[in-house]
Amino acid sequence: MAAKKSDDSKKGLIIALVFLFLLAIGLGVTTYVGFDGQEQLRKSENDAKKAAVSKERSRDWERLQNLLLKKFVGKMSDSEKTDYDSLFAKYEAIGKDETNKKDFDDLLVLLKNKLQWDESKNEPKDNFLNRIDTLDQNLKEKEKQRTDAVKNFETAAATFKKDKDEKDNTIEAKTKEVTSAKNEAADAYAKKSREYLANLSALEKLQNDLDDVKKKMELSKDDAKKAMDKLSREIADQKLKIQRLNDQVKPLNVMEFEQPKGKIVSVERYSQTVYINLGENDRVKPQLTFSIFAAGANFKTNPQRKGSLEVTKIVGPNISQARITDLTDANSDPVLSGDLLFNPAWSPSLRQHVAIAGLIDLTGDGKDDTPEFIRGLREQGIVVDSYIDLKDITVKGEGMSLKTNFLVLGDNPEFENLPQQGDIRVERKTELIKKMSDMQDEAKRLGVTIVPYRRFLTVVGYPMPRVLTTRSSGFLDSPKLGLKMEKKETDKDKEAKEKEK
Numbered sequence: 001m002a003a004k005k006s007d008d009s010k011k012g013l014i015i016a017l018v019f020l021f022l023l024a025i026g027l028g029v030t031t032y033v034g035f036d037g038q039e040q041l042r043k044s045e046n047d048a049k050k051a052a053v054s055k056e057r058s059r060d061w062e063r064l065q066n067l068l069l070k071k072f073v074g075k076m077s078d079s080e081k082t083d084y085d086s087l088f089a090k091y092e093a094i095g096k097d098e099t100n101k102k103d104f105d106d107l108l109v110l111l112k113n114k115l116q117w118d119e120s121k122n123e124p125k126d127n128f129l130n131r132i133d134t135l136d137q138n139l140k141e142k143e144k145q146r147t148d149a150v151k152n153f154e155t156a157a158a159t160f161k162k163d164k165d166e167k168d169n170t171i172e173a174k175t176k177e178v179t180s181a182k183n184e185a186a187d188a189y190a191k192k193s194r195e196y197l198a199n200l201s202a203l204e205k206l207q208n209d210l211d212d213v214k215k216k217m218e219l220s221k222d223d224a225k226k227a228m229d230k231l232s233r234e235i236a237d238q239k240l241k242i243q244r245l246n247d248q249v250k251p252l253n254v255m256e257f258e259q260p261k262g263k264i265v266s267v268e269r270y271s272q273t274v275y276i277n278l279g280e281n282d283r284v285k286p287q288l289t290f291s292i293f294a295a296g297a298n299f300k301t302n303p304q305r306k307g308s309l310e311v312t313k314i315v316g317p318n319i320s321q322a323r324i325t326d327l328t329d330a331n332s333d334p335v336l337s338g339d340l341l342f343n344p345a346w347s348p349s350l351r352q353h354v355a356i357a358g359l360i361d362l363t364g365d366g367k368d369d370t371p372e373f374i375r376g377l378r379e380q381g382i383v384v385d386s387y388i389d390l391k392d393i394t395v396k397g398e399g400m401s402l403k404t405n406f407l408v409l410g411d412n413p414e415f416e417n418l419p420q421q422g423d424i425r426v427e428r429k430t431e432l433i434k435k436m437s438d439m440q441d442e443a444k445r446l447g448v449t450i451v452p453y454r455r456f457l458t459v460v461g462y463p464m465p466r467v468l469t470t471r472s473s474g475f476l477d478s479p480k481l482g483l484k485m486e487k488k489e490t491d492k493d494k495e496a497k498e499k500e501k
Helices: 002-073 078-088 091-095 101-115 128-217 221-248 370-379 424-446 453-460 491-500
Strands: 262-267 273-276 289-293 305-316 319-327 340-342 353-357 383-389 394-397 406-409 449-452
Touching (some): 002 078, 002 091, 002 101, 002 128, 128 221, 289 453, 353 370, 353 424, 370 383, 394 424, 406 424, 406 453, 449 453
Parallel strands (some): 353 383, 353 406
Antiparallel strands (some): 262 273, 305 319
């Protein structure tokens, strides 16, 4: 019995030891597993925190990009402004790991260049909404300017058409007046011619009577002498009547009926350029000249000439550009829009004809410029029917005819310090004066208007000589010819002549 209890006690102890051993192993395993799980939990927590930080940074990066774009657009609230200031300070930190940072950096540089960047405020100086508003405003202003310009153009076109119609009506009316005046002058000339022929017939009758009286003188000298004295007085009276009739029958001076050929439509203030209402439709050519007079001027009242111009460029059907070549008084009497253009030697529809007699000085240096004068007239489409060639004192050209409009009369030569006989210079001067006189007589016979060349230069638009001289030079001043120009006629001389008339 005692041995059996001892064996049972040993078995119990062994079982207890085994149980304790297994329990210890179980506790160890459990403890190990517990500690390993805690480490995994801590690692997972750290990874979660890092992921949260990364997501927060990515969210801030996206937020910052959105706010930056709003800055450039110009649409940002006050609360967003606060977020923007705090986020922009961490621009590099929050965007360093983002995949689109380089692309956004490039975009940011482009936007900064376009709108200009204010470094002190970390924002653009302008925005796209402002730009759009500005462009819209500019577009509206430009559209208004365009509309106003169209209205102004239509108004100007209507005014121009009205002025043109008025000018055409005026030209038509003046043409009728000139035609009527010509007809009246022709009727008066015909009447005076009939009177002249009647007086001439009476003179012939008186001459026949005188011949009869001479025959009767042989029978009665006393009676014949009385009759002859009576007839002589009657002849003298008839001659005086004929002379008076000749003085009354004067050729029509077309200068008195000259009308403006155009007018100045605009003036460029700080240049010598103007625009005139004559163009391609009027057959205007460059180098055509006009004399400038104030609005309402005409040659019959002898207005004050403002200056002259020369056409430089044909701009359109009824518009040309010209340059001012001469001004009488630029300060007190400047060239203005509406000033009238005269050139009686030019017509848009007919070629004008002129003749030239005498010394023509275009520059005031005393030289004869007849060849240059003829060349300038021909360039303007004017036909020179005849002129005196001073090289050999001969009249050249086809000669004056009923087509000739003007005889341009130049200066006479002077006789100074020359022997009066036996000097070829005197003979040639005398010959020139005779040729000039013959051309004037021919002009009166044909009814051609005689115009002094300075007056002609004034009305056709040639710049007048600034310096006047009494002595010619070149071949005219050579010992062979010894021709000199007469002293230039002054304003006082003209006034004295007018008083004498």
